Amino acid sequence: MSEPPLIDDRATPAHAEVKATLLITVVVTLLIAFVVYVMFARGVFERSRALDLVAENAEGVVVGMPLSFAGFAIGQVRDVTLGDDGKARIRLAIPEKDARWLRTSSVFTLERSLVGGVRLRAYSGLLDDPQLPPGSERTVHIGDATADIPMLLATLRTVAENIEQLSNPSSALNTSLKDLKVVAGRMSGPQGVLGAVLGEPANAAKVLTLIDQSNRLLAQAEQRLFAPEGLADQTQASVADLRTLLASARNSLSTVEALLADAKAVSSEVRVASADLGTLRAEVDLSLRKLSHLIDEINRKWPFARDTTLTLP
Amino acid sequence: MITSCTHPHDRPHDRPIAPFRVADRLRQIAEVMHRAALILVLCASPSSYTTSCRREAARQICLAALRPLVAFTLLWTLVSLVLIRIVMVTAQSYGLSAFALEMVIRVLVVELIPLFAALAIGLRPSADPTAATHATAWLGNAWRESVVARSVAAATAVMALATISGAITLLTAYLNAFGFSLWGLGDFTRSVGQVFNLATTLGFLGKTVLFSLTVGMLPPALAMVRRADTAASGRRVSDLAAMLLLLVMIETIALSAQYV
Structure with a gap:
């Protein structure tokens, strides 16, 4: 059997064997270099x-x-x-x-x-x-x-339960919101905020009446207070008088203070005088005793002599 | 040595009923595996590489590997540049830049490049093995040299594209992450070392070798099993589907072994 020719319509490249050898050498070199590099990267050659x-x-x-x-x-x-x-x-x-x-x-x-x-x-x-x-x-x-994730999840679960409780139709928050709605409805009614606060319209009317009375009372008080010759003017005049009185009192107090100073000086002089009074008294006593003795002497002389002898029965 | 192709005709109108079709299909798969193993043995035998065979292999390597190498490398560099940039910027915006480099290496170099290299070589329009298995060319040294040369060339092309594109992708990733300086070489090396542990490295190399063998051995094996009259019409879509299925299976098994 004869061998058929190979069917290949492409021309043979120039220096095919050299190129093929070069390519295989490059590939083998790259593979060896890769393996060595990986071994180096894995620390095989390192102490x-x-x-x-x-x-x-x-x-x-x-x-x-x-x-x-x-x-x-x-x-x-x-x-x-x-x-x-x-x-x-x-x-x-x-x-x-x-x-x-x-x-x-x-x-x-x-x-x-x-x-x-x-x-x-x-x-x-x-x-x-x-x-x-x-x-x-x-x-x-x-x-x-x-590590904190389980605790965080537990906390989130608790928060979710709380939110669920809050959003429950019978929860306190919902009840409060309902009440608030009622209050808001009353606030938007004819009595306004008073109606919401006091509940009953009659009470709100009483409060309004009270406010009117208070207004009238305030007008009267204003008239009494701030009218000409009113209480305010009188008080102001009284205050002026009081200021005058205080000035007078201040002068009086100055006078009293001067008097007290004089009294103090007098008392000091009296204290000195009282110190000399003892001496004077002793001198007076001495003079009196001398005078008494002189009188006794005179009495013993004539014509004032008398028999001082007592004859006993 | 493979002597002949003795499989029965399976035209659509006279195909057997379902149980027999399944059995027939299984028998065909076993036959393809057997032929692929024979081709692998031929490629692994030093006696196959005669002077003319080496010359033919060199020619086929030039045609299969060197011609698409530039286009594939440029295209893949552009794609990897865009992907790397997207991953880097996204990771940086989420504060995960420390993991971006590792992700880029793992996704592009380990997973995508070998698969895309195998697809680029295996599905290229010029990879028609029927030229070597045409008609009665099942016997003789010319057929043997042609099959060996084409299989070795396809396998070498896959390895070359995967290796060179992988190296360029690593370089692109480094330049994207650290710029034109050497200060990040330590961090980059550590990231590479962290990705390529023993299992990953062996898986990467083994997967690339399996892709190469699939692209190199499966098309001539399928052509050998195929009927002579349909072989003349060129490469069948079912052959491409079979190769694509096998490549995806290898990739899936590799992913499962590594991450599951």
Whole structure:
């Protein structure tokens, strides 16, 4: 059997073998480069130290996710296992060049947000502390933004129940609204706000009558008060008189004050005089005794002498 | 060596009833798989690559891979540029820019590029395997060299388009995210490393290889199983549908294995 010729109407490209070899070389090179790049990206060629993080819950943590420090990835999750104590153990590989950012006082957090995946972060406040030794084990603190959702839902449910109670036809709010509607109806009636407040039209009429009487009374009072020679004018005149009286009283008080000053001076002089009165009295007593003695002497002399001898029977 | 095509005629008017049709279809599928396996063995055998075969393979690689390479790469670069920009801007507006790069790599490079490369090569108008399987050309070295050359060329073309387009897409993603500087290389490398774990990398490479084999081996196998008189009329729509179905099945299985 003879071999039929191949059916191909296209011409053979120039240097087909060279081009094909070049293409295959490029493809193989790209594939090898891709595999090497992926291995590099996975950290196969990098020396790293292990770090174990113990978490209560490792939900959302996947192998390959980064550990970030100050916004830069300094490590990757290599493994996530469940320990014998029921806690998740997240094994990280920290490249040697980035291990200096982790200190013995470093704090590790696992943050969950409402949107997006979880994030592992490291915080090193004291960079002077010793470096974290290889194979260390640290507890990771979990910050879960979704943890409050159940409580929020419970609160929302309570709010919804309250709203349902409020919107119930027999609820207090509805009753109040009905009453308010009645009051509004009365307010729009002929008695206006008074009718709404007092309830009965008769009471509103009484209040209106009272207001009229009050108006009349006020007019009369105004007439008495502010008419010419009214109570206001009289009071004003009285006040003027009172002011005059007060001025007079002020003058009188000044006079009294001067009198008191004089009295004070007099009393001081009297006090001095009373001090000399004792001396004067002693002198008077002495003079009187001398005068008495002189009289006695005179009586003993003639013609005033008399027999002073008593003769007993 | 494949000796002949001995399948019965299945004209519409004398097709068997439903149970027999199903059995016949299953038997045809098994036959196609058998032929594809034979072609794979031929392509994997060093003895197949004679001087003339290598020359023919080089020619077919130039025709199958180099010619559509520029157009496909340019088109895919434009598409990826638009998609990457949309994803980046949308993620940034939602505060999820940290995940945008990972999403771009995962969707474009891992999932879409291999599939689109396989579709571009497999569904191209010039990929008519009947030229090599025409009439009585089932025997002989010329047929064997032609089939091997065309299969290897198609598989190589898929690999070339996927690899080069993937590299360009990665570069485009980096330029979109970080601009013309090297400061983001660390973050970009970390994102790539996070996406391409062992399972994803093996899945990506395995899927690309399966696409290449499908595009390379399935059309000549289908043409071999097909009747000689219908082969002359050119490539049938059912062949394209079969290849498309197989590609989608591979993609679905890969997605299921990775994400389900």
